[in-house]
Amino acid sequence: MELRPRNGRRVVLFPLPFQGHQNPMLHLANILHFNGFSISVIHTHFNSPNPANHPHFSFHPIPDGLPLKSGDSLEDIVPLLSVLNQNCSGPFTSCLSEMLSDASTxxxxxxxxxxxxxxxxxxxDGLEIPRIVLRTSSFTxxxxxxxxxxxxxxxVTPFENLS
Incomplete structure (x- = not known):
């Protein structure tokens, strides 16, 4: 198959820093790139993707405030998701805003x-760009x-009382 010509538009992707979330997002990015879109990936420092594996994409790391490194074990994912959302909100918005204001892109x-x-x-919403949500989990x-x-x-019994 032949790569389609660039269409002058860019898609920005922001996957969670977990393999089961990054891989599908990067597969989608490859499909979009094949169809003429330029790809920018915003990612956290924790478990960041390897840019060498995707040389046609631009990668933009943001601080996540986590003391973890790739390969560290994760005990409880729900609090981690909450902390990631809290810590990455400002850096994500700043990074996206900088991308939008860069006239050379x-x-x-x-x-x-x-x-x-x-x-x-x-x-x-604040930057007035459409957002699409990718759910990487199964139909189940x-x-x-x-x-x-x-x-x-x-x-009848509340969930927290179930053993």
């Missing part, structure tokens, strides 16, 4: 973020999440 068509980066919606996860409200209504 192509205009941004949209922002694609992982579903767990909930703070990115406010940045996208989606079905369970969709069923939770019904389970909460029908279960």
């Amino acid at each position: 192509q205009p941004v068509a949209c922002l694609i973020t992982d579903v767990h980066w909930h703070v990115t919606q406010a940045a996208a 996860t989606f079905a369970v999440l969709a069923a939770l409200p019904l389970l909460r209504q029908r279960v």
